[in-house]
Amino acid sequence: MTTNDNTPDDTPVRFDTKIAVLLREDLETWQRLNVTAFLVSGLGTELPEVIGERYADADGTPYLPMFRQPVLVFEGTKETLTAAHGRALSRGLPRAVFTSDLFTTGNDRDNRAAVRAVGAGQLDLVGIAVYGPRNAVDKVLKGAGMHP
Template identity: 70%
Template sequence: MDTDTAHIRFDTKIAILLRDDLESWQRLNVSAFLISGIATANPELIGEPYTDADDTGYLAMFRQPVLVFAGSKETLRTAHSRALSRNLPISIFTSDLFSTGNDRDNRAAVRKIGRDDLDLVGMALHAGRNVVDKVLKGARMHP
């Protein structure tokens, strides 16, 4: 088998779970914020920089796909609980963050609410494939 074209199967999965009632701009915004948390916590997930045929350089990106899922508010709450019970590092985005404009205010908005009362609109995680599948059980691939 030609190793340059062989299918690569990753032992881990990078996943984002979004609440299914978000507007399009919110889904994109939340995804961008959430995935930045995964990237900063897991620098080994970042591949090599890109270069085009004209030798123009571009930034490096994840070495593996990022899967995006959708689910109800309850699906998100359940996934959040499952991730925390497994001590998985996750990034979260709450509805309050749509009304803040900077990192300091974002952190303050999350800090003032207990974990069981967070109005989650998204979360992201990176873990073993089976672990991510168990945490996100009940969610569906984002349309």
């Protein structure tokens, strides 16, 4: 990290917020990767503060900005996801959901329709992403373990 005057700053950066993804433990590897990518894509569009500055290499080649902080990935049972979803809703935290139905749709319109067709309490969740204050996100993730 550097300060505004381009002098090195060795102070560790600590965030008072957390970006977390919770995946259902019975997903196949390709599903885990796919769900994670889809879930976190929603956060940056609605929460511009989670996006850092653009990157550039030593040649000046520009690269897209990415999240300013790590994305922590957790896993849990279907029941853990359902409980976490309820806690995220009750706390009003920004969230994204991925349901099992989305593995069978082929486009964004059908994805939205599949989620819209089911009430919040009946969603067959395979993943959720949550952003917010560290302690609130930690409470949402209660019962989940770090992804191996």
